Amino acid sequence: MSKGAKIAYRPIGLIGGILAGSLSGLVFKQIWKAVANEDDAPSALQSEYRMREVVLAAAIQGAIFAATKAAIERVGARGFTQLTGAWPGD
Template sequence: MGRLLYKPFGIVFSVLAGKIAAKLFTAIWAALDKDASDGRPPRPTEPNAPVGKAIAATAIEAATYAGTRAAFDRAGVRTFHYLTGVWAGPKPPKSKR
């Protein structure tokens, strides 16, 4: 039941995490790539993009999105638990003691 109640909050947190991750990645890439005139990371499908830069940009982007999403998911579940007393994530296994 708690997971169902949390679902709308989880969706909002996911959207916020995506928006913040995009801005965070743009800032990170601008700090890392001083050569780029427009500040955009190279895409793997661009014909003139260096292979190393395209792979590095994609890897950093994925790590940024995953880390931001995990932080928002964790903060959202903990806040929901604090406010309602219901844990919205999977239940921990029972102790065999």
């Protein structure tokens, strides 16, 4: 892919990353409510939670973010390819 096409894809990737962060946060919050019966997941600095709970919450949140980001990036790349004829990662 040309350098110009790579530069043209950057805003799409940036918007996709922001969208993934927002969407994955909403999904995680709903999953956490269902699993833990709590509105908010524990943070690392909350002493009332055990290490296991904090790390589990972070791992679930990270997995949801990674999967959401990959799905959104893939959709963006396919759309970019349909518009330009070039795959953004090449």
